[in-house]
Amino acid sequence: MNKIAVFGATGVTGLCVLKSAIEKGLNIRALVRNPAKIPKEYEHTVDVIKGDVLNVQDVNATLRGQDAAIVLLGMGNILGPTTVMSKGLDNIISGMKAEKVEVVSVCLSVNLFAEPEKVQPMFPEIFAEHRRMFDSLKASGLKWIAVNAPLISNQPPTGYITAHTPQSKDSQVFRSTTWPNFSLTVFPCQNITRNRLESPATPERSDKF
Numbered sequence: 001m002n003k004i005a006v007f008g009a010t011g012v013t014g015l016c017v018l019k020s021a022i023e024k025g026l027n028i029r030a031l032v033r034n035p036a037k038i039p040k041e042y043e044h045t046v047d048v049i050k051g052d053v054l055n056v057q058d059v060n061a062t063l064r065g066q067d068a069a070i071v072l073l074g075m076g077n078i079l080g081p082t083t084v085m086s087k088g089l090d091n092i093i094s095g096m097k098a099e100k101v102e103v104v105s106v107c108l109s110v111n112l113f114a115e116p117e118k119v120q121p122m123f124p125e126i127f128a129e130h131r132r133m134f135d136s137l138k139a140s141g142l143k144w145i146a147v148n149a150p151l152i153s154n155q156p157p158t159g160y161i162t163a164h165t166p167q168s169k170d171s172q173v174f175r176s177t178t179w180p181n182f183s184l185t186v187f188p189c190q191n192i193t194r195n196r197l198e199s200p201a202t203p204e205r206s207d208k209f
C-alpha cells in the first residue's frame with residue numbers, strides 16, 4: 001500500500017505521521033481545514049485538500065484513489081461535549097465504502113474501555129466520543145485497526161512490539177511510544193482483519209527506528 005489518506009494531519013501526531021510517511025516514500029493525501037498548517041517542507045510532497053471532515057464531498061475526494069486511511073481526529077484542548085470526531089469518522093467510513101478503500105487505522109484512547117468512574121473527570125466527554133467512534137468502527141465491515149494510545153508526548157521515537165494476547169487469537173496488544181511508525185508499517189500486511197491495539201506508555205522492548 002503506497003497511497004494513504006490522512007485525516008487530522010495538522011495535529012501533533014498527524015505531523016509526525018506526515019514526517020514518517022515522507023521518509024518511507026509513501027504518497028500522502030491530507031484533508032485539512034487550514035493548509036497553512038502544513039509545514040513548508042512538505043508542500044511539494046503532500047497532496048493537500050482544503051476541506052472539512054464533516055463535508056462528505058471533501059472526505060470522498062480525499063479518499064478517491066487511495067489504498068488506505070489513517071484517522072487522527074482530535075479536539076485539541078477542547079474537552080467538552082462533542083460529536084465532531086464521531087461524525088467525521090462516520091463520513092470517512094461511508095467515503096471508504098463509496099471509494100472502495102478497505103483498510104483504516106484510527107487513533108483512539110487507552111482509556112477507551114475504562115470503567116466510567118475511573119475516567120479522569122476532565123475527559124469523560126472525549127472518552128464518550130471515542131466510544132462512539134469505536135462502535136462505528138466495529139460496525140463498519142472494513143479492515144480496521146483501533147490504536148488505543150496513552151498520552152502521546154513529543155519525545156524521540158523508541159520503538160514498538162506487537163504480540164497476540166493468550167486470551168484471544170483475534171486480539172493484539174501494541175506496546176509503543178512510536179505511533180506514527182507503527183501506523184504506517186502495519187498497512188503492507190495483507191492479513192489485517194479487525195483488531196484493537198492497546199498501547200501502554202512504556203514498551204517492554206525497543207526496536208529502534
